[in-house]
Amino acid sequence: MTSERQTDSGPGRRARLRAAIALSLFAALLIGLFAWQPDDLYLWIKALHLIAVISWMAALLYMPRLFIYHTDAAPGSEQSETFKMMEQRLLKIIMNPAMMISWALGLYLAWSVYGFQGGWLHAKLFFVVLLTLVHVHFSRAVRAFQHDENRRDARYWRLMNEAPTLLMILIVILVVVKPF
Numbered sequence: 001m002t003s004e005r006q007t008d009s010g011p012g013r014r015a016r017l018r019a020a021i022a023l024s025l026f027a028a029l030l031i032g033l034f035a036w037q038p039d040d041l042y043l044w045i046k047a048l049h050l051i052a053v054i055s056w057m058a059a060l061l062y063m064p065r066l067f068i069y070h071t072d073a074a075p076g077s078e079q080s081e082t083f084k085m086m087e088q089r090l091l092k093i094i095m096n097p098a099m100m101i102s103w104a105l106g107l108y109l110a111w112s113v114y115g116f117q118g119g120w121l122h123a124k125l126f127f128v129v130l131l132t133l134v135h136v137h138f139s140r141a142v143r144a145f146q147h148d149e150n151r152r153d154a155r156y157w158r159l160m161n162e163a164p165t166l167l168m169i170l171i172v173i174l175v176v177v178k179p180f
Helices: 009-036 041-072 078-112 119-146 154-160 162-177
Strands: none
Touching: 009 041, 009 078, 041 078, 041 119, 041 154, 041 162, 078 119, 119 154, 119 162, 154 162
């Protein structure tokens, strides 16, 4: 009996299919909520936004850890190829969709609940833009690693691992405390 490795194409196809099903169910839930218009629609949208943000943050915190270990793998080695697959799947299946859903639902909440008013909201959006730039930076790094063109060392990726954490702390404080 031969076992299938995670770097084979089969597990990747199945992961993409599961992600597509999950996103379809998420979209169906959203469409259903907007069609139904429950009294607590705001709470539903807020909950879904938080789920998306948690998923996005988990990916943003995990990706640089992969980069740290990937920098130690010899280009072209089996280990390097495994990291390439992990990074690609994390980016395409979790990180990108979670970011897009976070943005869409967050902008909906910012508009429908707050009318884009409030200094705390403007500051939060600024930090979310910075978080998105970190996301873009990680996406470009995935591409560089895919082509064995990473120019950064493990120390750099350890420092970059802190960027999403610091931005998350600032964003959560602004949302919960609304200091201005």
